[in-house]
Amino acid sequence: MRPYIGRAILVLDWEGYHNATWGNSNWERVFVNRVHERTGVWPLVYTSAAYLYQIPADVRSHCGLWVAQYANNNATGYQTRPWNYGRYGEAMRQYTSNGRIAGYAGPLDLNYFRGTTAQWNKYANPGNTTVTPAPTPQPQPAPQPSRPNTGSxxxxxxxxxxxxxxxxxxxxLWPVTAWSVPSGNIHRIWPGQTVTYRGNGTPTASAGTGTRIHVVRSGETLSGIFGASGWQRVAQLNGLRNPNLIYPGQQLRY
Structure with a gap:
């Protein structure tokens, strides 16, 4: 975590799933104070509006709240005034896990920060200390598209x-342990993520359309990838408002 101190906002994700300390408000207090002692930064605390009662008053006095509460699970775009906006004095509000953003094919968590750029930066670097820039990551080659029936x-x-x-x-495709997920824990996956089977099974016909992935390469077009008879179906499947606008690294279901 050290390279990110002063550059990224620190967050305690307070949820019940796989959390042996769930309901222990003092654990939260000890955690945020320990983070502050070691970094000089008070982390945000992310939780559902239904569990705000578990956040101690002294924690709330130091740490900004990132509150999740959805009016419904309908697909929605960007909102500047979500339902119950500001009701809890929160710094940031997550208002859907079924968000839609142009250029991205799957559902997303959408959030609104109730502050200015300066306030956002203050959460990451309250002392406004000089941070040595991290080395610029070297570009990595785009992953190759997956194909079924290859054994992995x-x-x-x-x-x-x-x-x-x-x-x-x-x-x-079994067993479940042969699946690779971004979190490294097969019990922690989120809508919109790509998970990959690494076993030796063969997908059944019931796998259906849209479970295969093509990763767009530089210079490719939708019709060039899927042909004159297939690009419209793929555009509709991926919710592409402008089928002429795809970009390298984008994942397309087909």
Whole structure:
């Protein structure tokens, strides 16, 4: 974490899932104070509006709140005044996990920060200390598109409500331990992520359209990838408002 101190906002993600300390408000107090002692930064505290009562008053006096509360689970775009905006005095509000942003094919968590750029920076670097820039990452080659029936590398975009066991059942690709997920924990996946099967199974016909992934390369067009008879279906499947606008590294379901 050290390279990010003073450059990125620190956050305590306070949720019940796989949290042995859930309901222990003093644990939160000890954690945020320990972070502050070691870094000089008070972290934000992310939690659902339903569990704000678990955040002690002294923690709230030091730490900004990042509150999740959804009016519904309908697909939505960017909102500047979400439902119950500012009701809890929160610094930031997550108002959907089913957000839609142009150029991205899957659902997203959408958030609104209730402050200025200077205030945002203050959460990361309250003392406005000089931070030595980290080395610029070297560009990595874009991942190659996955293909079924190769014994490994079959990719699926996670849908809302998915579990790895559900994806395995849908695709016929077992065991669940052969699936690779971004978090490294097959029990922690989110809508919009790409998970990849690394086993030796073969996907069943019920896997259906849209579970395969093509990663766009520089210079490619939608019609060039999927042909004159297939690009419209792919554009619709991925929710592309402008089928002429795709970019290198973008993942397209087909």
């Amino acid at each position: 590398g079959y990719s699926v975009v996670v849908r809302s409500g998915d579990t790895i066991s559900g994806i395995a059942a849908r695709t016929g």
